[in-house]
Amino acid sequence: MAQKRKKILFVDDDVNLLAILQQIMAKFSGNAWEVLTAPDVSRALGSLQEHKIDLLVIDIHMPLVDGLQFLNLLQRKYPNILKVVLTGDATDQNRATCLGSGAELFLEKPRDSGGWQSVYATLHELTRFQPEEGFHGVLRRVGLQDVLQMECLARNSSLLKISAGSVQGAVFVKDGQIIHAQCGNRSGEDAFNYLLSLSGGEFDVKPFSAPPTQSITGSWEFLLMEAARKRDEEGGATEPPGGTDESFPTPPVIHTSERNTPAIVPVIEAASAAEMELPAAPRRLPAIADTGRPKVEEMLVCSLQGEVLHEYQCTNTNGRVGFLEFLSQKSRQLAQGLPIGEFDRLEITASDGRVVAQVQADRGLFVRTSRAKVAEPDGTMQP
Amino acid sequence: MKEQINQWFEQSAPFEGILACGLRFPDQSSISKSWADGFEESSIENALRCVSDGFQVAQFNRIVPTRLRWVYSGAFLYCERRQDGSLLGVFTSKNLGSLDLDGLERFFGEFQTVARAATL
Numbered sequence: 075m076a077q078k079r080k081k082i083l084f085v086d087d088d089v090n091l092l093a094i095l096q097q098i099m100a101k102f103s104g105n106a107w108e109v110l111t112a113p114d115v116s117r118a119l120g121s122l123q124e125h126k127i128d129l130l131v132i133d134i135h136m137p138l139v140d141g142l143q144f145l146n147l148l149q150r151k152y153p154n155i156l157k158v159v160l161t162g163d164a165t166d167q168n169r170a171t172c173l174g175s176g177a178e179l180f181l182e183k184p185r186d187s188g189g190w191q192s193v194y195a196t197l198h199e200l201t202r203f204q205p206e207e208g209f210h211g212v213l214r215r216v217g218l219q220d221v222l223q224m225e226c227l228a229r230n231s232s233l234l235k236i237s238a239g240s241v242q243g244a245v246f247v248k249d250g251q252i253i254h255a256q257c258g259n260r261s262g263e264d265a266f267n268y269l270l271s272l273s274g275g276e277f278d279v280k281p282f283s284a285p286p287t288q289s290i291t292g293s294w295e296f297l298l299m300e301a302a303r304k305r306d307e308e309g310g311a312t313e314p315p316g317g318t319d320e321s322f323p324t325p326p327v328i329h330t331s332e333r334n335t336p337a338i339v340p341v342i343e344a345a346s347a348a349e350m351e352l353p354a355a356p357r358r359l360p361a362i363a364d365t366g367r368p369k370v371e372e373m374l375v376c377s378l379q380g381e382v383l384h385e386y387q388c389t390n391t392n393g394r395v396g397f398l399e400f401l402s403q404k405s406r407q408l409a410q411g412l413p414i415g416e417f418d419r420l421e422i423t424a425s426d427g428r429v430v431a432q433v434q435a436d437r438g439l440f441v442r443t444s445r446a447k448v449a450e451p452d453g454t455m456q457p
Numbered sequence: 458m459k460e461q462i463n464q465w466f467e468q469s470a471p472f473e474g475i476l477a478c479g480l481r482f483p484d485q486s487s488i489s490k491s492w493a494d495g496f497e498e499s500s501i502e503n504a505l506r507c508v509s510d511g512f513q514v515a516q517f518n519r520i521v522p523t524r525l526r527w528v529y530s531g532a533f534l535y536c537e538r539r540q541d542g543s544l545l546g547v548f549t550s551k552n553l554g555s556l557d558l559d560g561l562e563r564f565f566g567e568f569q570t571v572a573r574a575a576t577l
Contacts, residue, residue: 166513166517167517169513170513170514170516170517171517173510173513173514174514174517202499390518393518394518396518397514397515397518400514401511404507404510404511404514405507405527407503407507408503408504408507408508408527408534409504409529410500410503411497411499411500411503412495412496412500412501412504412532412548413493413494413495413496413531413532414529414530414531414532414534414548415529415530415531415532416529416530417527417528417529417530418528418529418530419528420511420525420526420527420528421525421526421528422515422520422522422524422525422526423522423523423524423525423526424520424521424522424523425521425523429515429520442520
């Protein structure tokens with residue numbers, strides 16, 4: 075029986091390059107690959123819906139939706155698909171950002187024709203490692219803006235029901251266009267901007283049903299950009315949808331401890347910091363100098379959807395959640411083919427302290443400690 | 458320098474509790490050794506590539522690691538990276554009672570210092 079061909083999708087706005095890649099990659103693979111191409115994210119999503127893609131190779135710099143945004147979108151809908159970034163802009167920053175956003179590999183576009191064989195060999199090696207099907211527990215962030223973008227790019231028709239505390243609203247998407255939004259007494263773009271300014275909440279994607287009216291006609295790209303701009307300028311929703319009930323609560327903000335905050339998917343019951351069981355420190359290794367007791371400098375707990383449940387002195391919550399996302403994927407990739415069991419945590423020994431990052435079944439945990447300075451007997455502090 | 462590190466690695470002696478180890482060089486080539494079943498060269502190579510990504514992403518998050526320890530239910534993976542970008546990963550048993558920690562430290566100490574004298 076002939077072996078099933080692997081389907082490799084290249085996404086790049088350079089159509090000439092795509093034509094070349096289609097030829098040479100098929101040739102290098104001895105026709106074992108079916109090479110598909112897409113010049114933009116919208117058509118890439120179409121291919122993903124139509125085919126079972128084994129590997130996705132993405133350029134970074136593309137108009138409208140760039141490679142990094144695409145990676146973040148893929149985290150939700152296709153978390154298990156292998157993703158590689160192939161770019162001519164191979165800076166360290168791009169590399170770390172893309173790896174932290176779910177890319178398995180970050181490759182630089184070769185400058186000579188000989189380099190493409192090497193690219194093929196690397197991609198081929200990666201296709202030998204397939205992520206597990208039905209994987210649960212990968213930490214990935216989901217935002218309403220991301221979901222709307224996905225629905226529009228995929229040209230879906232759907233109804234997004236949104237709730238945050240006692241705020242209830244809905245956004246209607248038809249054939250990839252946002253046609254109506256309503257929230258309390260608001261409707262149209264006003265309701266849309268309000269709903270997108272909410273910090274936290276739940277949403278549900280339902281089958282499309284016709285709205286009472288079509289109140290929005292602008293392009294979805296412009297709508298999302300405007301909503302983001304308004305959110306940044308005005309600092310989130312401050313006015314209740316009715317505009318008259320002053321007792322209406324402001325939308326919930328996630329950052330405080332000991333609150334059962336509605337999450338995007340299941341509600342996670344928040345635990346207090348005292349209840350959090352930090353992993354035991356490993357037996358002290360002779361090479362590490364002991365300069366004092368550890369002091370917690372920073373701590374963050376997030377749900378599996380990336381919503382911050384607790385934070386303590388965390389000045390970059392986005393960065394820490396991103397690090398936990400990266401860890402949840404990379405730890406699984408690392409263990410492939412090895413008899414080492416399930417991942418528990420990563421311990422990082424740094425020059426100024428220690429970091430423990432753990433991804434559990436229902437939460438992610440990031441703790442950074444430093445060595446507290448210990449006072450000498452004469453009252454001066456140790457260096 | 459790569460040859461010297463290579464030579465040291467080939468000649469290095471195992472210690473109690475070590476399951477496998479691997480070296481990844483700045484040119485992304487790698488070599489490995491194993492003393493336990495299931496630690497194939499290609500899997501160790503894949504693991505080292507993931508570790509290398511881990512060092513990079515940690516630094517991007519302003520965490521400057523001197524050592525990483527990946528804790529799995531069945532093993533530890535200790536990793537250190539030299540300034541020249543060479544990376545050593547060591548899989549060990551989780552049974553600390555049968556793990557020669559001094560041997561582990563000695564192994565990493567040698568890794569950090571080998572070939573350095575030649576560059577001074």
